[in-house]
Amino acid sequence: MGGTGSGGTGMGQWGIRMVVLGTALAFLVGCGSKTVETVEEAPAADSAWTLAAPIRIDGVRTADGGRSLVVDAEVPDGPRDCVRGLRGALDTVEHGTMYVRVTFETRSLNRDSGCTGTRRVEAAVKLGEPLNSRKVMVNSQDVYTTAGATPPALRRCGENGCDPTPPRCASASYQQAVNDTDIPEHTSWEERGCDDTWLVLDLSTRMGPVCGDAGDGCSSSGVSQRWFYRAEASGWRPVTTNGDAGCAGIHKVLPELPARLCASLPRLDRG
Numbered sequence: 001m002g003g004t005g006s007g008g009t010g011m012g013q014w015g016i017r018m019v020v021l022g023t024a025l026a027f028l029v030g031c032g033s034k035t036v037e038t039v040e041e042a043p044a045a046d047s048a049w050t051l052a053a054p055i056r057i058d059g060v061r062t063a064d065g066g067r068s069l070v071v072d073a074e075v076p077d078g079p080r081d082c083v084r085g086l087r088g089a090l091d092t093v094e095h096g097t098m099y100v101r102v103t104f105e106t107r108s109l110n111r112d113s114g115c116t117g118t119r120r121v122e123a124a125v126k127l128g129e130p131l132n133s134r135k136v137m138v139n140s141q142d143v144y145t146t147a148g149a150t151p152p153a154l155r156r157c158g159e160n161g162c163d164p165t166p167p168r169c170a171s172a173s174y175q176q177a178v179n180d181t182d183i184p185e186h187t188s189w190e191e192r193g194c195d196d197t198w199l200v201l202d203l204s205t206r207m208g209p210v211c212g213d214a215g216d217g218c219s220s221s222g223v224s225q226r227w228f229y230r231a232e233a234s235g236w237r238p239v240t241t242n243g244d245a246g247c248a249g250i251h252k253v254l255p256e257l258p259a260r261l262c263a264s265l266p267r268l269d270r271g
Contacts, residue, residue: 048107048109048110048113049084049105049106049107050105050106050107050108050109051103051104051105052103052104052105052106052108052109053102053103053139054073054074054075054102054104054121054139055073055074055075055076055118056073056074057071057072057073057074057102057138057139057141057142058072058073058074058120059071059072059153059154059156060072060136060138060142060144060153060154060156061152061153061154062131062151062152062154063124063152064126065130066127066130066131066132067126067127067128067129067130067131068124068125068126068127069088069100069124069125069127069131069136070122070123070124070125071088071100071102071122071123071124071125071138072120072121072122073102073120073121073122073123074118074119074120074121075104075106075118075119075120075121076106076107076108076115076116076117076118076119077115077117077118077119078108078113078114078115078116078117079114080107080113080114080115081107082106082107082108082113082114082115083104083105083106083121084104084105084106085103085104085105086102086103086104086121086123087102087103087104087123088100088101088102088123088124088125089101089125090125090126090127090128093134096133096134096135097134097135097136097137097143098127098131098134098135098136098137099137099140100125100136100137100138100139101138101139102123102125102138102139131146132146133146133147135157135162136154142156143156143157143162144156144157145157145162145163147162147163147234148232148233148234148235155234158179158180165235166233166235167199167229167231167232167235167236169191169194169195169199173235173236174189174191174199174201174236175189176235176236177189177199177201177227177229177235177236177238178201178203180235180236180237180238181203181227181238182238183203183205183225184205186205186206187203187204187205188203188204188205189201189202189203189204190202190204192226192261192265193260193261193262193265194261195258195261196231197230197231198228198229198230198231198257198258198261199228199229199231199236200226200227200228200229200261200262200265201226201227201229202224202225202226202227202268203224203225203226203227204223204224205223205224224243224268224269225241225243225268226241226242226243226265226268227239227240227241228240228241228242228250228254228257239254240253240254242254243267243268244265244267244268245265245266245267246262246263246264246265247259247262247263247265250262250265
């Protein structure tokens with residue numbers, strides 16, 4: 001009886017060990033299945049990355065004595081990683097222009113990525129040789145030049161091209177001055193005075209409906225401003241506005257303006 005009791009106790013301990021071991025294996029198998037699921041999800045996440053170009057180029061400046069560029073760009077942003085592998089590279093140099101490419105990989109094309117915001121980044125581009133007076137084209141779109149720029153920044157070429165028009169008392173130069181003034185489109189101008197340093201223009205913008213014949217019952221009005229410009233290397237730069245007659249009003253804010261350019265100015269009719 002004593003021997004039989006001892007054997008029963010041994011079997012009971014063995015049974016308990018088997019239950020504990022079985023529970024441990026079940027737990028490990030459960031953990032293993034979670035690990036496998038995580039590994040399987042990784043390729044799906046990686047497949048969401050797509051090669052892209054910046055949303056916008058905000059500026060370009062030189063570095064390393066003109067042998068490198070720093071491109072300020074706007075890229076997607078969100079709560080998760082939205083950009084990786086940001087890269088700037090020089091593609092080619094042709095006809096006085098360095099062609100630069102800025103790219104990165106992003107998840108923003110995936111609606112579930114959360115990459116709905118933006119942020120600013122800097123992409124470095126090694127040129128291998130000084131930029132000197134050559135232009136820079138970024139991603140076959142934006143063109144920048146050293147002409148008329150304040151180093152180390154480059155100047156973005158606008159609708160007047162990359163080569164600034166020297167300020168002069170001529171119609172083409174007046175048109176550039178109007179284009180560089182913060183006013184509505186389709187604004188007309190009238191010269192009121194000009195010399196080698198100063199330009200005075202009256203600018204008029206029509207407001208209201210577009211009218212046809214005078215007798216069709218349609219009426220519109222105009223908004224006028226008198227702008228004063230100073231000559232700079234890149235063209236006429238807007239300085240201030242004043243619609244008073246003569247020199248008294250403008251000399252309060254621009255005393256250096258020659259009297260010969262303001263003495264005969266009429267009071268501006270603002271329409």
